[in-house]
Amino acid sequence: MVSLPILQFEEKIVQTVQDNPVVVIIGETGSGKSTQLSQIFHRHGYSKSGVIAVTQPRRVAAVSVARRVAQELNVILGEEVGYAIRFEDRTSPKTKIKYLTDGVLLRESLSNPELSDYSMIILDEAHERSLNTDILMGLMKRLVKLRPSNLRVLITSATLDGNKVSDFFMNCPVLTVPGKLYPVEILYSNERPTSYIESSLRTAIDIHVREPEGDVLIFMTGQDDIEKLVDKLRDKVQSLEEGSCMDAIVLPLHGSLPPEMQVRVFTPPPQNCRRFIVATNIAETSLTVDGVVYVIDSGYVKQRQYNPTSGMYSLDVVQISKVQADQRAGRAGRTRPGKCYRLYPSKVYQDELLDVTIPEIQRSSLAGSVLYLKSLDLSDIDILKFDFLDPPSSDTLEDALKQLHLIDAIDTSGSITNVGKIMAELPLEPALSRTLLEANEYGCLSQALTIAAMLSAETSLLPGRSKHSEKKRKPPPDLPDGSGLGDHIQLLQIYEYWHQIDYHIGWLKDNDLQVRGMLFVRDVRKQLSQIIQKIAKGNLDVQEAESERERRRDYKNLRKALCAGYASQLAERMTLHNGYRTIGFKSQLVQVHPSSMLRTDDDGMFPDFVVYHELISTSRPYMRNVCAIEVSWVIPIMKKLENLNVNRLSGGSDQVIDGEQRKSSSLLQQKNLAIEQDDRESKIQAARERFLARKAEREQSLGRKAKK
């Protein structure tokens, strides 16, 4: 422990922090920054006037680092040293050092914007640029000015962007602490391969027959490629002449693998056996596999990005950044000197790879974050001018404002409404928190709570498709089908049924539902109920579904509430086929996702209107999780769209024109808006006409059916 590099710099660090409100500490892997910084300042009395907080982007990290520090200080976890993550607060009045996820600290600043409990806040792993850490950095910049005498902020970052963070914090000092990584030799390919699966395969086998023992970690982009490579690698290894080289085990590693399969990488291999671990970027930061000596880096990653104009996410395979490439290489040098095989030329690394990964804040929809910032009620801060380390585009911010206005979270001048204030307290995306409030008015809050909770865990419910699922294609188990109304309703029915049979675990297994996911849903639902309790008008328990469902089989009120919540996520079916056009955003042609439970009518047609939870472009643009709604609920929303004025939402820039640039952009915005509005009016008109035409057509079709 004494050998940790950071301890040699203790004096210097303490001195610098004493003299400066913000300090950036660049600590490479193995420097001990996550466990030692808090202890250093605890020793130097900083925990006497308040708690020392250390944020982490991930839950497991917050827990495991807290546990380590408690051990090192020889105290009981939860007393002097504790942690706080969602659903689990292990702190006490005695706590002096508190590890917490960045999301939890953000929530805390909602109820206490000055974070007055803390004498020091350490934002750890800031170089990962998680959305929450980025927002916290902006808040910290403001907070150190408000509390100059009794708050110290430390930001830890990786080598490449240390100076940038320093610039952001008014040229604060930057201290560098060396890490404890072993050297990693980088080997480049001469050219980019035509298939990086084949190229990875060749390289892996090459290592296996030529290099001494040590595990091989291979970075691929997704589950499909991983499964392909794992199969090929297993075949190839078996075909090698017996006794010509050591044994080998090939293991896949990615997020949709069930937990018991993921932990297999933590059991060391038998003697004289090499492991090949084929992984997504989960192995870049989240999971650390011991024993890796060789890394094969394809140079690609699958990344989700948001388009604020179309409201659509896309999942694209993109080149990694230099930071990511270095991080991947570093995985080979944790236990001894290693080698990293980059399947691209060094020229590509130098000239083509971005220096840093595009931060999450520039790749996401910001409706939730903007609402959060508005609810903090920082009178000195205008959201559109909020000081971000890397500001999101004005398109993204305007999109967020537009969405928030459509669901009544902000008024026409952009100020947060009472509805918006309540919404911000709920740990949900705005569409769902708005649905809850509307459902409360319609007397179906309990059902809406269930849907919101189910959607919060949605990806971890499905069994993860695998090639073995072909035999499972036999009639799907006895899951409810959403009465044909769509996926939200199905999720509700699944949970209600599970509740009815006393949360029986065996039923989940029989129906390929992930146990952990469903338990998570139960926790989320409980948490949401507690938060909304103070305004709830009815019973919040899961309803006894049987008689209830019979009585209102069409879930009309509930679907109406969903329509209000998803006001910016509407789509209208095309007249002649089952494609849809989106309404709130720039109109796009989209399909109902093939996994959807939405049912067609007797003519094989989907409902005229739906709301969707998410728009995602993979092989084609899809709506994922849809719910049937009625045209009469859509008309008022269209009216509201007609009258929307984005300029006013962003703080009335009609009057305030400061500087040439602002002026021109404002004029441009007005022009675009005018065009959009024309477009919109004709769209609404056309929609009405199409609706009437279709109705007539429907009536005629009765005759067609009779012929059959």
Added chain:
DNA sequence: TTACCGCGA
């Protein structure tokens, strides 16, 4: 007729 990079409240 097709699907799922990774985190978090």
